[in-house]
Structures are given as structure tokens and as C-alpha cells.
Amino acid sequence: MAVAAPSVGKRGGFQLSAKGQENVAGFLFILPALIIIVIFIFLPLLSAFLISFTNWNGLQPPAEAQNVGLRNYERIFGLDGTTVVRDEFFVAIKNTFYYTLGVVPTQTALALILAFIVNQQFLRFRGFFRVAFYFPSITSSIVIATIFLWLFNRNGVINGVIGGVASALGLNYTPVTWLNDANGIIHNFLRLFGLTARTAPAWMTETNILGQSIWQWISGPSVTMLAIMLLAIWTTTGTMMLIFLAALQDIPRQLYEAASVDGATRLQQFFLITVPMLRPATFFVLTIGLIGCFQVFDQIYVISQGNPAGTTKTIAWIVFRNLRDSQAGLGAALAFVLFVIIAIFTIFQRRLVGKTVQQ
Amino acid sequence: MKKSLRFLALATALALIAVALAPSAQAAQTVNLVLMGWSSSPSENERLQKIVDDWNAANPDIQVTLNQVPDYDTTLQKALASGEPPDVFYVDSFRFLDLVRADALMPIGDRLTDIDDFYPALRNAFTANGQFYCPPKDFSTLALQINTEMFEAAGLSAPTTWEEMRAAAEKLTKDGVFGVVVPADFARWIAFLYGAGGSVTDDEFTKMTINSPEAEAALKFYTDLYLDGFAKTPADLGVGWPGEAFGKGLVAMAFEGNWVEPYLKDQFPDLKYKAVELPAGPAGKATMAFTVCYGVPKKAKNPDAAIKFVDYLTGAEGMKAWTDLGLAMPTRASLRKGWLEKFPNLEPYLNGAEYARKWQFVPGFQAVLDKVNEQLSLVMSGNQTVKGALAEIERVGNEVLASR
Numbered sequence: 001m002a003v004a005a006p007s008v009g010k011r012g013g014f015q016l017s018a019k020g021q022e023n024v025a026g027f028l029f030i031l032p033a034l035i036i037i038v039i040f041i042f043l044p045l046l047s048a049f050l051i052s053f054t055n056w057n058g059l060q061p062p063a064e065a066q067n068v069g070l071r072n073y074e075r076i077f078g079l080d081g082t083t084v085v086r087d088e089f090f091v092a093i094k095n096t097f098y099y100t101l102g103v104v105p106t107q108t109a110l111a112l113i114l115a116f117i118v119n120q121q122f123l124r125f126r127g128f129f130r131v132a133f134y135f136p137s138i139t140s141s142i143v144i145a146t147i148f149l150w151l152f153n154r155n156g157v158i159n160g161v162i163g164g165v166a167s168a169l170g171l172n173y174t175p176v177t178w179l180n181d182a183n184g185i186i187h188n189f190l191r192l193f194g195l196t197a198r199t200a201p202a203w204m205t206e207t208n209i210l211g212q213s214i215w216q217w218i219s220g221p222s223v224t225m226l227a228i229m230l231l232a233i234w235t236t237t238g239t240m241m242l243i244f245l246a247a248l249q250d251i252p253r254q255l256y257e258a259a260s261v262d263g264a265t266r267l268q269q270f271f272l273i274t275v276p277m278l279r280p281a282t283f284f285v286l287t288i289g290l291i292g293c294f295q296v297f298d299q300i301y302v303i304s305q306g307n308p309a310g311t312t313k314t315i316a317w318i319v320f321r322n323l324r325d326s327q328a329g330l331g332a333a334l335a336f337v338l339f340v341i342i343a344i345f346t347i348f349q350r351r352l353v354g355k356t357v358q359q
Numbered sequence: 360m361k362k363s364l365r366f367l368a369l370a371t372a373l374a375l376i377a378v379a380l381a382p383s384a385q386a387a388q389t390v391n392l393v394l395m396g397w398s399s400s401p402s403e404n405e406r407l408q409k410i411v412d413d414w415n416a417a418n419p420d421i422q423v424t425l426n427q428v429p430d431y432d433t434t435l436q437k438a439l440a441s442g443e444p445p446d447v448f449y450v451d452s453f454r455f456l457d458l459v460r461a462d463a464l465m466p467i468g469d470r471l472t473d474i475d476d477f478y479p480a481l482r483n484a485f486t487a488n489g490q491f492y493c494p495p496k497d498f499s500t501l502a503l504q505i506n507t508e509m510f511e512a513a514g515l516s517a518p519t520t521w522e523e524m525r526a527a528a529e530k531l532t533k534d535g536v537f538g539v540v541v542p543a544d545f546a547r548w549i550a551f552l553y554g555a556g557g558s559v560t561d562d563e564f565t566k567m568t569i570n571s572p573e574a575e576a577a578l579k580f581y582t583d584l585y586l587d588g589f590a591k592t593p594a595d596l597g598v599g600w601p602g603e604a605f606g607k608g609l610v611a612m613a614f615e616g617n618w619v620e621p622y623l624k625d626q627f628p629d630l631k632y633k634a635v636e637l638p639a640g641p642a643g644k645a646t647m648a649f650t651v652c653y654g655v656p657k658k659a660k661n662p663d664a665a666i667k668f669v670d671y672l673t674g675a676e677g678m679k680a681w682t683d684l685g686l687a688m689p690t691r692a693s694l695r696k697g698w699l700e701k702f703p704n705l706e707p708y709l710n711g712a713e714y715a716r717k718w719q720f721v722p723g724f725q726a727v728l729d730k731v732n733e734q735l736s737l738v739m740s741g742n743q744t745v746k747g748a749l750a751e752i753e754r755v756g757n758e759v760l761a762s763r
Contacts, residue, residue: 057722058440154597309736
């Protein structure tokens with residue numbers, strides 16, 4: 001193999017210590033990947049970081065943009081006294097937060113249960129189920145989102161099925177306009193108890209925190225967002241299931257055998273052996289789920305474009321919108337804020353779940 | 360033998376030189392241009408390709424390649440930012456001021472033939488800082504589409520005022536059909552805003568003027584149609600856009616642009632309908648013009664050739680060839696008569712050119728448009744008052760304008 005570093009050794013050739021040789025070999029092996037990562041990830045990241053301090057409009061060559069210092073970041077957090085960018089940012093934070101809160105736990109729990117089921121020896125057609133559950137994950141998200149547009153259409157399959165079941169039970173069902181309903185689901189729930197924007201106490205509707213009243217903050221995801229959440233859960237659960245499945249098969253059988261000898265029930269085995277043994281996998285699933293949720297974009301782009309009434313605006317969506325609308329500098333700054341948010345949550349989660357992973 | 364060989368060698372050498380020289384002499388004069396645009400309907404794409412082919416045949420020294428790209432805005436953005444823009448490209452009037460501010464466009468108005476022939480409203484849409492930048496290639500306006508079958512059955516004539524429109528909507532809302540389809544979309548409501556005599560900002564874009572009694576009347580008229588049950592949104596009707604709702608006979612009226620015409624003919628050939636001008640508001644007739652021009656970049660490599668080509672496309676001959684398809688409307692007043700003889704049913708759209716307003720705002724205004732759409736849907740869902748919505752739009756708009 002080639003050892004490149006030039007130096008004159010004893011015999012007129014070049015000699016490295018065994019350790020040095022290993023180092024060089026190691027670097028040579030990772031070099032192709034390193035070059036690709038530097039060119040396609042680190043350099044764009046760096047340029048985006050630099051752009052976030054400019055007023056680049058995305059139309060000129062970036063070098064012609066003017067430096068505006070921290071102005072973009074000040075606008076995002078409203079430090080310069082303006083509220084438009086800040087308010088939109090915090091609406092996006094709220095929407096993304098509710099989205100994540102709904103999607104991550106649901107898909108994780110569902111994936112765990114599905115993985116557990118398809119891992120059972122007694123299950124017939126295991127291969128079929130594994131493929132079927134994984135299938136949504138390998139299909140293009142744009143294609144799936146387009147199909148969901150039809151499913152959730154007011155005259156679509158979802159309303160058809162609910163309507164059919166309702167009429168079979170003798171109930172009356174007014175079709176929900178899934179894709180254009182800005183009402184928050186928590187608001188809808190509170191309405192059952194007679195609490196609406198008009199009857200809510202004044203401290204809720206009149207306290208303005210970062211551009212929204214407390215009443216608006218507690219809206220929950222809008223009905224349209226809920227439809228997008230269902231779509232996301234349906235798509236990603238398969239991937240998560242696959243990760244859990246791999247981890248499940250790593251759990252030694254002896255543990256279960258020993259447990260059953262000790263008289264543990266299957267339920268006890270699940271919660272006392274399976275779940276703890278899956279901790280590393282769970283941490284991984286939660287982390288990639290969280291990151292995926294914070295970056296949700298394709299589905300929004302296809303289904304709602306941030307509508308209705310801004311209830312499906314997510315952080316990634318407003319990043320894109322600013323890039324498109326000649327405010328690339330602001331968009332880049334928003335992207336970095338998103339990056340920091342994701343980093344914080346991942347570290348926090350690592351503290352919470354990850355401690356025992358090290359064992 | 361030797362002689363003949365020498366002769367052959369000489370002849371071959373001469374022939375080679377001739378062959379080598381001929382194309383190079385020509386190549387030195389040939390300018391290659393790229394025309395970049397977005398892809399529209401297949402028939403439009405074909406027609407444009409044919410116009411370009413005809414041009415290439417007639418102008419061996421300027422050869423044009425038509426490049427119709429998907430995801431146009433992003434592609435153009437990349438091309439401009441990399442400093443290698445296409446020689447000629449589409450510019451939507453909505454994006455025009457962004458490009459002017461980025462200093463990406465070359466003002467070529469002075470070098471075109473008979474620019475006074477373009478409708479003033481359309482020329483105005485591509486004029487900034489007193490300079491006419493690029494010639495409008497075609498345009499669309501909003502009109503009212505009415506289902507003639509439903510109107511005749513109810514004994515109604517086409518509405519010409521807001522009152523008549525509302526009365527017709529009320530009368531035609533029955534048996535699962537609604538009077539009119541109203542999207543929560545600023546690009547539609549704004550025609551009513553102008554019809555009521557309102558405005559969005561002052562002429563210099565220094566402050567919002569939308570919080571006015573006129574705007575209030577327009578917003579109230581628009582949203583009341585919905586709140587009183589005579590209108591539905593496309594989503595309520597389970598369709599993708601107003602044209603589909605109208606084509607399927609779910610509503611008796613829609614207000615869309617002339618792009619709805621080929622769609623209706625194609626998808627709903629049996630539909631009985633006609634287009635009329637948008638009903639006049641308290642301040643008279645109003646509609647919106649959506650238009651696109653052929654831009655030449657500031658950094659053009661061959662500006663002269665590009666301008667010559669654009670002048671042909673938007674000149675009387677090129678524009679006639681382009682608009683003869685009946686999908687796009689000619690932007691030259693001199694072509695009006697000939698065009699209407701061919702497409703008399705599209706007259707209401709073309710008439711709009713006389714009083715249409717441009718769909719154009721200042722860079723950074725997208726946040727305000729989003730706010731208007733948001734407030735529109737909040738008013739329509741009963742979660743916001745008309746006055747509250749206008750105050751909120753005004754607040755956000757003024758801040759955006761102040762921070763420009």
C-alpha cells in the first residue's frame with residue numbers, strides 16, 4: 001500500500017512507526033467519505049452560517065450581499081422591537097412542538113408493539129407483515145402525501161369510512177373538512193365543556209406572550225395538522241419498527257427462559273426484560289424521530305403550504321418560504337436556530353434516556 | 360501516377376480547408392441563446408416550441424434553445440445567484456420587483472418596437488424607477504364564470520353588481536348546490552377590495568391603507584357570502600380549486616382567470632357556462648391582471664441578440680402566433696380586434712385589461728400576504744371580526760413596510 005508522507009529514513013526510504021502507519025492507513029480509508037462530507041455537508045453548512053449574517057436575497061451572487069450582523073437573529077427573537085418575524089417564528093415553534101409531541105411518542109410506542117408482534121415465533125406470514133409495515137417508509141413522501149390529499153379530502157375515503165360506521169351505529173356524522181380546518185383539537189375538546197374564545201377567562205385571551213394569547217398557545221394542533229401527523233406516524237412507524245426488530249433479536253433467549261423458570265408472566269417479561277433491554281434502540285428511535293419531526297417539510301409542502309390560518313406552518317416551512325421569497329439571509333438564520341433547538345433537545349434527551357445506554 | 364497523386368492530395372487538402380473554414384466562418388457569427396420558462400399545458404409548450412423553431416429557421420445567426428424547467432423559481436434563483444443566468448427568461452409580475460432590487464434585470468423597454476401599443480396597466484407592471492424593463496408576453500385577468508343552465512332555470516341574468524351577485528348566490532343555493540365558491544385567498548379578494556374603492560398600501564408602499572371603510576365593506580361582502588351559507592371554499596366542497604368546483608356543478612358561480620377556460624373545455628365539455636366581467640363594486644369595476652414578461656438579465660452575454668429575439672416574441676407577429684392558441688391574451692391593444700374575432704367568448708377577460716390592477720407588491724411583502732390569507736380564513740371560520748382582521752393586517756403590514 002502507498003505511504004505518502006515524504007521523509008528520509010535510515011535506509012534512504014521512508015519509515016513510520018507501526019502506530020503511525022495505522023493512522024495513515026486509517027485516514028486513507030476514510031478519505032473518500034471525508035471529502036464527500038466536507039464538500040456536501042460542512043462547506044454548505046459553513047456558507048449557510050455566513051449567509052445568516054447577511055441580507056442575501058437569493059438572487060444575486062451571495063458575495064454581493066451586505067453584512068447585517070446579528071439583525072436576522074434579532075428579528076427572529078424580536079430583540080429589535082419588531083414583531084412580524086418573531087410572531088411567525090413562535091407560531092411555527094408552537095405548531096412544530098404540538099406536531100412532535102403527538103408524533104414521536106405515538107410512533108415509538110406503535111413501532112415497539114408492531115416489532116414485538118412480528119418478532120413472535122408463532123406468528124404466521126411474519127415475512128409478509130414485516131414487509132407490509134415497512135412498506136410506507138420506502139415510498140416517496142411526496143407520493144404518500146399526495147395520496148393522503150385524496151384520502152383526507154372532504155369526500156374522501158376517511159370521511160366515507162367514518163360516515164359509514166356512524167350511520168351503521170345510527171349516529172349523525174357531519175364530514176370534517178380535514179385539509180382546511182384551522183380549529184385546534186384542544187380548543188375543540190374544551191368546546192365540549194362550553195369553553196370557547198368568547199367564554200374563556202380574560203387572563204387567557206388577553207395575556208399576550210410572544211404574539212399569541214395563552215388561549216391561542218393551548219390550541220393544540222389544528223385538525224389539518226392532525227391529518228398530517230397521522231400521515232407522518234403511518235409513514236415512519238415502519239422504519240422505527242425495523243430498528244426495534246433488530247434490537248429485539250439481539251436480546252438473548254436465555255433471559256426469557258430464566259424468567260419463565262422464575263415464574264414471570266409474559267407481560268412481566270415484556271416490561272422487565274424487553275423494554276429495558278431495548279433502551280439503546282429506544283434512545284436511537286426517539287432521537288431520529290425527534291429530529292425528523294422538527295424538520296417536517298415535505299408533507300406540509302404538498303398538503304397545506306402552511307395553511308389554513310398558519311396552523312401548519314412549521315419551522316422548516318418558514319425557512320423554505322423565506323428562501324423562496326428573496327429573504328435567504330433570514331431563512332439561513334432560521335435554519336440555524338432550528339439546528340440549535342434540535343441540538344438542545346437531543347442533548348436533553350440523551351441525559352434523560354441515554355444514561356443507562358452506556359452500561 | 361505521381362502527378363495524379365499529388366493532384367489528389369492537393370484537392371483533398373483544399374477540400375479539407377474548405378470544409379474546415381465553412382462552418383467556422385458561420386460559427387463565429389452564430390449566437391446561441393437559451394430561453395428559460397416554466398412548462399404549461401402541452402398545447403402551449405408545443406406552440407412555443409414551434410415559434411422558437413420558426414425563429415431559428417429564419418435567423419441562422421441567432422439560434423434559440425427553449426428550456427422549460429420544473430420548479431421554475433428555484434431554478435431561476437440558482438441560475439442568477441451563480442452569475443450564469445439564461446439569456447431570456449420569464450418574469451412573473453409578482454417577482455418583478457424582487458429581481459429589480461437584486462439588479463438582475465436589464466431595462467430593455469427603450470429598444471423594443473412600439474411600446475405604447477402594450478396596455479398601460481401591463482406596461483406599468485414591469486416599470487420600476489421610471490424604466491420599462493421587459494415586455495409582457497401575455498396576461499390573464501379574473502372574470503365571473505356563471506353556470507348558464509342554473510341561471511336560466513332560476514330566471515336570473517348575469518350579475519353586474521355586488522347586490523345582484525349576492526342575490527343570485529342566495530337564490531341559487533339549493534339542492535346541495537351553492538351560489539359561489541370563495542377561496543380564502545388574497546389574490547381573489549383583492550379584486551373586491553379594489554371594487555369597493557379600497558387599497559392595500561399607498562402608492563409609494565410607505566404605509567398600509569387597508570384599514571378603511573371601503574376595505575371593511577369588501578371584506579364583509581366577501582366573507583358574508585360564506586358566513587350566510589351562500590358560498591363554500593374549495594376544501595369544503597372537496598375539490599382542489601374553484602375551477603373544479605365550478606366544472607363539477609357544485610356551485611353556480613366562480614371568479615377565476617382565463618386559465619379556467621381550457622380546463623373547463625377539456626375536463627367538462629358538457630358544462631353550459633359563460634364568463635362575464637366581475638360584478639362592479641360600490642366604486643365601479645375592478646379586476647386583477649396576472650402577467651409575465653420576457654426578461655433579459657443584466658449580465659447578458661449577448662444582449663443585442665436577446666433583445667432582438669424578445670422584440671420578435673412580443674412584437675405584433677410573434678405575439679399573434681403565440682396568442683392565436685386562445686389560451687393567453689395578447690398584451691398589445693392593436694391585436695385586440697383580430698383576437699376577439701377568433702375568441703368572442705373570452706371578451707370579458709380581455710376587457711379587464713382596461714381597468715385591471717397589477718398583482719405586485721414590494722419585496723418582503725409575502726409575510727403580509729400570508730397574514731391576509733390567515734385573517735381571511737379566520738373571519739370565514741367565525742374566529743375573527745372584519746374590523747379585527749383589518750387592524751391586524753394593517754399592524755403587520757406597517758411593520759413590514761417600515762423595516763424595508
